[in-house]
Amino acid sequence: MSHKPVLLKEVLNILEIKKNGIYIDGTFGCGGHSKGILKKLGEKGKLHIFDKDMESILLAKKLQLKDPRIIVHHDSFSQIYKLEKYQKKIDGILLDLGVSSLQINSANRGFSFLKSGPLDMRMNISSGETAENLLKKIKKKKLIKILKKYGEEYKAKYIAHEILEERKKNPIQTTLQLSNIIKKSTFNKYNHKHPARKTFQALRIYINQEIKELNSCIKYIPKLLKSGGIFIVISFHSLEDRIIKTQFKNWINLTNDYPVKLPVKEEIIEKKKYFKWKIKRIKPSNIEININRRSRSAILRAIKKI
Secondary structure, three states, X not given: OOOOOOOHHHXXXXXXXXXXXXXXXXXXXXXXXXXXHHHHOOOOOEEEEEEOOHHHHHHHHHHHHHOOOEEEEEEOXXXXXXXXXHOOOEEEEEEXXXXXXXXXXXXXXXXXXXXXXXXXOOXXXXXXXXXXXXXXXXXXXXXXXXXXXXHOOOOHHHHHHHHHHHHHHOOOOEHHHHHHHHHHHHOOOOOOXXXXXXXXXXXXXXXXXXXXXXXXHHOOHHHHXXXXXXXXXXXXXXXXXXXXXXXXXXXXXXXXXXXXXXXOOHHHHHHHHOEEEEEEEEOOOHHHHHHOHHHHHOEEEEEEEO
């Protein structure tokens, strides 16, 4: 399946790309959004690319060889604080959360519950624990907590029970093994959605510390954006979207109306004065969903520093 960047037209319009601006694509993936940004940038513009997946970084470096406007960082977007020399100089930041086409299309990466492959699920295959190793030793109580917290899986107890019962008999080593265990434990009562969807999401988020990294990234956004700078996030499940929505509302609704003698840190005042909604909520059109089924759960929110 070819890569189709989600909400590309909307992202490019919302970013209001300046010819000589400085931009950050915090989730390069297959590069669809980055390529769109580069087409609108002038010769003096700059695009910082972040990704912790080495396959994505290799694609980014190939692009960089042809385009000196690109600066590549083999890092999670949680590490954007390393661009501290660009404080109040960034014109736009984009985060397209979730799994990239490179990851989901490759059975060997272990992200797909529809393809047989090793239970890996790491976005950075050079570090961290695989899903297989996690399931070898995890306690039932902790597994239930992960499935509920990161997958919002209401059948977490049944699924965790079946996983632990199965591992007593056979090691759980492949994606289809796990997928079939989940099917058995949920009695296939998930209508048109695959019963393994939420469990795979929960394990992936936990293994890659996705929520922790998102929270770490967000706190640096006000420091990097210049006046007029725009921050866009595309999320694919309610857990991430709630975090984004809540943080955006906090930045917008909090004001500088403090009692006269109340000691308030300067950076807090600065953060609370200069944000407004750019886009509260956009979802892909029916046309885009028909072309790219993976876009159907996407939600875009954007905020502007003024």
